[in-house]
Amino acid sequence: MGWQKTFALERRSKGCHLVTDEVLSQIRPGLQDVKVGMLYLFIQHTSAALTINENYDPDVRRDMDMALDKIVPEHLNWVHTDEGPDDSVSHTKTSLVGTSICVPITDGRLNLGTWQGIYLTEFRHAPHTRRVVATILS
Numbered sequence: 824m825g826w827q828k829t830f831a832l833e834r835r836s837k838g839c840h841l842v843t844d845e846v847l848s849q850i851r852p853g854l855q856d857v858k859v860g861m862l863y864l865f866i867q868h869t870s871a872a873l874t875i876n877e878n879y880d881p882d883v884r885r886d887m888d889m890a891l892d893k894i895v896p897e898h899l900n901w902v903h904t905d906e907g908p909d910d911s912v913s914h915t916k917t918s919l920v921g922t923s924i925c926v927p928i929t930d931g932r933l934n935l936g937t938w939q940g941i942y943l944t945e946f947r948h949a950p951h952t953r954r955v956v957a958t959i960l961s
Contacts, residue, residue, distance in 0.1 A: 826853035826959040829867075832943055836950040837909075839876075839884035843940040846957070847933070853959040860928040860961030864941070867954040870913035871945045872920035878940025887944070891916050913946035920944050928959065 830849040832842055850862065866873050877883035901911040924941065927934040935941075943953060 824961050827957065828853065829954055829956045832953045832955060834950045834952045835943065835945050837888070837945055837948045839887045840943045840945060841878055841881075841884065841940045842943045843878060843933075843935075846941050846955070849955075850957045850959065853957065854928060854931045854933075857928045857931055857959060857961040860959055862926045862928055862933060863923060863958040863960070864926075865923040865956045865958075866943075867956060868922075868951075869917055870910070870947050871943060871951065871953050872917045872922060873924045873955070874920050874942045874944060875924055875926070875935070875939050876942055877938055878935075879938055884942070887942075891920070891944070891946075895919065907947075907949075909946065909948050916944070916946045928961070 828849060832845060846864065864873055876887065895912055895915045897909060897912045899912070901908070903911040903914070926941075945951065945953070
C-alpha cells in the first residue's frame, strides 16, 4: 500500500537547515497505521539537496555548509551561470549530496537514530521555496 504527497518547505537561503519537524507535519497522515514501511523523500530541484545528519548541535550544520564550500568553491571558473554566480556550483553540490533519502518507518514513526535529523541543504544564496515529494510504502 502506498501514500504520496508533494509539499513545499519553508523559504530558506543558503545553508544546511534541519527540517525534520516540518517534514513530519506534512507526512503525519501517511504515517498512521504503518507498522513497517519506508519513507522516500525526493526534492524536485537541482540546486538544493536532502540528507540525514546530526540533529542537535547547530554547529554541525554550519560546518557542513563550510565543508561543502571548500569541496565545491564558488570562485571557480563556472561556465553555466545563467541564474547567477551560484548556478553551477549549486548543481554540483546537489549531485554530491543527493536529491533523495529514505527512512524506515516503525509503528507509525520515523525510525531515525537518536541524533539524526532530516536536512535541507540549500545551495542558493537567495531564499527559495523547495518542493518535496514524500512517498510512504508499507
